Amino acid sequence: MTKAYIWRVIRTIGYLLFALHINSCLYYVASAYQGIGTTKWVYSGHGNAYLRCYYFAVRTLINIGGLPEPYTVFEITFQLTNFFVGVFVFSSLIGQMRDVIGAATAGETYFRTSMDACVAYMVTNRIPKLVQHRVRTWYNYTWASQGMLDESELLEQMPLVMRTAIAVDINLATFQKIDLFKGCDNQMLVDMLLRLKSIVYLPGDFVCKKGDIGKEMYIIKAGEVQVVGGPDNKIVFVTLKAGCVFGEISLLQSSANGGNRRTANVAAHGFANLFVLDKKDLNDILIHYPESQKILARKGRKLMKAKGPAAAKAEGEKKKGLELFGPKPPTPKMLRAFGRFNRKAFLEKLKISTNME
Structure with a gap:
């Protein structure tokens, strides 16, 4: 109270x-x-x-x-x-x-009403108990961590000046540290901050998977995420903590030929609260900032060019010299059979001609 x-x-x-x-x-x-x-x-x-x-x-x-x-x-x-x-x-x-x-207690009443309605819906549709438990866990953690289900609902009721001030105090310093956005207009960064959405992930939830279409960029507000791989995703390559950013390259890549697909699996390590920026929102913002759009396009091309030759070089190093042609394919069984028959017939003819002489 x-x-x-x-x-x-x-x-x-x-x-x-x-x-x-x-x-x-x-x-x-x-x-x-x-x-x-x-x-x-x-x-x-x-x-x-x-x-x-x-x-x-x-x-x-x-x-x-x-x-x-x-x-x-x-x-x-x-x-x-x-x-x-x-x-x-x-x-x-x-x-x-x-x-x-x-x-x-209005906020808590709204939270309890939403949770009870969701649980009743899952029970009616016979959702598995494991899924029901995860949904309840998400509700309880979200309420305990931020005291509301959606922060954007609270901020939308405020004047734009106040929302901007809050967004700048919370995340502007983090955005200015991202190499991709260095040199961009500060007002563009502020507009991006106003489009961020807060999402809570439960322990073990995948934020993104390898091969998925990349449509968002993520900023870790609280908690940790891990880049995982290997059999059953048991190998942890790196752990990202609060303040780290990932997925920003996907915002600049074209979707043609699958150019903006994710290249790694990222999972929440414990409870994780992330800020998400949608690719469509970024494109809507860049319309009003042509200079920043050129800077981002230039940086995006450099990143993709740096990634392209490295990948090609890695593929070339796998095979050298005669290995590029591959092993000689085996002779089909039918031709081997005919080959054995013809060789035997030739030897028989050679013996007969020798005896006749």
């Missing part, structure tokens, strides 16, 4: 105490008017006057019961007025408390 809600609760309790104070004072005035100690209903005059009158006010406004019966018309009128005021005051205060508590 935030400070604003705490102050609202304190203010509501203050109103209640003030109402009880006023009612206790009025009860003492009424007792004095009737004559202190003249009837069982008025203040008897014994003990602390304020404390006993306050006690009477609390029991009257809250309608606890067990109060002394009023006798005179004045006492009955005063008591009825107390009952009506008590009903009005406490109903108003209870309503305010309900609104305060409801507002303080």
